Amino acid sequence: MFGAALTATICRGRSSFLDVSNRVASAQFAAVPRLNPRTIARFVDPLPIPKVLSPSGQRADPAAASKTLPFYRVEMREFESRIHRDLKPTRQWGYNSMTPGPVLETRRGHALMVEWVNSLPKRHMFAVDHGLHGAEPGLPEVRTVVHVHGAKTLPESDGYPERWFAPGKSATSYYPNTQDAALLWYHDHAMGINRLNMFAGLFGLFVIRDEVEEALALPRAEYEIPLVVYDRYLDTDSQLSYPVSKDPRNPWVPEVYGDAILINGTLYPYVDVEPRMYRFRILNCANGRFFSLSLSNGQPFYQLGTDLGLLPEPIRLQSLMLFPAERADLIVDFAGRQGEQIVLRHQSIELCQFRVKRGVSGHSGAIPAKLRPIERTRETAATRSRTLTLSEVDDYAGNSMIMLLNGKRWSDPITETPNLDTVEIWNLVNLTGDAHPIHLHLVRFQILDRRPFDQFTYNENHTLRFTGPAVAPDPGEAGWKDTVRADPGMVTRIIIRFEGYPGRYVWHCHLLEHEDNEMMRPYEVIA
Numbered sequence: 001m002f003g004a005a006l007t008a009t010i011c012r013g014r015s016s017f018l019d020v021s022n023r024v025a026s027a028q029f030a031a032v033p034r035l036n037p038r039t040i041a042r043f044v045d046p047l048p049i050p051k052v053l054s055p056s057g058q059r060a061d062p063a064a065a066s067k068t069l070p071f072y073r074v075e076m077r078e079f080e081s082r083i084h085r086d087l088k089p090t091r092q093w094g095y096n097s098m099t100p101g102p103v104l105e106t107r108r109g110h111a112l113m114v115e116w117v118n119s120l121p122k123r124h125m126f127a128v129d130h131g132l133h134g135a136e137p138g139l140p141e142v143r144t145v146v147h148v149h150g151a152k153t154l155p156e157s158d159g160y161p162e163r164w165f166a167p168g169k170s171a172t173s174y175y176p177n178t179q180d181a182a183l184l185w186y187h188d189h190a191m192g193i194n195r196l197n198m199f200a201g202l203f204g205l206f207v208i209r210d211e212v213e214e215a216l217a218l219p220r221a222e223y224e225i226p227l228v229v230y231d232r233y234l235d236t237d238s239q240l241s242y243p244v245s246k247d248p249r250n251p252w253v254p255e256v257y258g259d260a261i262l263i264n265g266t267l268y269p270y271v272d273v274e275p276r277m278y279r280f281r282i283l284n285c286a287n288g289r290f291f292s293l294s295l296s297n298g299q300p301f302y303q304l305g306t307d308l309g310l311l312p313e314p315i316r317l318q319s320l321m322l323f324p325a326e327r328a329d330l331i332v333d334f335a336g337r338q339g340e341q342i343v344l345r346h347q348s349i350e351l352c353q354f355r356v357k358r359g360v361s362g363h364s365g366a367i368p369a370k371l372r373p374i375e376r377t378r379e380t381a382a383t384r385s386r387t388l389t390l391s392e393v394d395d396y397a398g399n400s401m402i403m404l405l406n407g408k409r410w411s412d413p414i415t416e417t418p419n420l421d422t423v424e425i426w427n428l429v430n431l432t433g434d435a436h437p438i439h440l441h442l443v444r445f446q447i448l449d450r451r452p453f454d455q456f457t458y459n460e461n462h463t464l465r466f467t468g469p470a471v472a473p474d475p476g477e478a479g480w481k482d483t484v485r486a487d488p489g490m491v492t493r494i495i496i497r498f499e500g501y502p503g504r505y506v507w508h509c510h511l512l513e514h515e516d517n518e519m520m521r522p523y524e525v526i527a
């Protein structure tokens, strides 16, 4: 299989542990005939650019009686579209019949409302595992609920996984957007089938802008391009193929790494660019694959921002690592590259081609030296420190294994109860062989460090014996984050101010197969 062949060539450095688990996971898959994406012509389709959605009307603002706010109606539907010139149309599920869905765009402090409408079929396009918590037999097979990832919203608008609604129903959410400019994204969050709903195509971008960002005069309009990157398996009929285990009663598989990598819904797209600076807003929305992105001509690029906004200053990079749900804000300068064809790659896999037009170079050169100051949250500000494990355990009752946070299942009583407006340090103790991207709803946080520890000692008597010095976060992680890579054998420390609203939210692993199999916990912000 293509995936297996790749793992041999891409094993290096920090990423190798993932590729090992990739092989383990694929060994448990039922064999299915699949399309080999290496046989498909490259760079024959233009890169689609997701369109910004216009509101369908105005509504009274629930937070300010005399004011109105834009109201959007977004409908989830099944649709077909061609992801490549030479393939048959692929059946997908999308917001407003698009994958990625339409872009919701707003400004800091400008609230908006969305009615999310479930107009999907009643049968799922993939095999539901009824042994997973929240997907028990008897529930509607197709259920959806929408979460805006990175948004500071009230709990009732946050897309709590159990607040799902079936086809024919809808839910309206209010987004105050009282937060810094950033690239957020919306996606499905339905309990027990989230991985399937997202694999089917239920995700889209949500952009917040503000004056600080605008004052930097970064490339905008057609020079600011979102790149939504994700991997899929396709069958020989060009249809999405979600892997299943060899046990038809428990089809769940622990990890999914597809071999067809799509950008904005297209396989191997190209984009004509002018010889000037561009701003790329990148989202990894794969179920499980990380991306290590670089340009084929070795040219450097600049990272301006992380998940939740601008960095203090730009960082020069040769390659960029993004785990599922992480975002990056990049500048690439094509000035002086007239006539070149530059390929964006994930390791050795070609993803997308930039064709630089001839003519005179445009806007180029000066990237502002200072972007947005970030005040480091001091460790002494923390009133509480929690030690929270990430673990995998065998589950003989049903699926081969389950993944746990803090040794607890979703249905166990809540254990994380931070007080509103206080600061906590969370020590994520990873006892597994995988890196897990850990996401907290509602809040933004900073990464303090990662430190290797002795897993054997920890398993014996629950004490942390460190085996090396703490490692500072990568420069590109030194901004506001909502998702952090917790490396295996490391304690990853994050510092969080629980700002926003009291109420019930969730924190979870953003490897969607893990999230659907117990690696998600409710938490409660106490007023």
Ligand code: C2O
Residues within 6 Å of the ligand: 147, 149, 187, 189, 325, 439, 441, 506, 508, 510
């Ligand atoms: Cu990207 Cu709980 O979400």
Ligand code: CU
Residues within 6 Å of the ligand: 403, 435, 436, 437, 509, 510, 511, 514, 515, 519
């Ligand atoms: Cu995980």
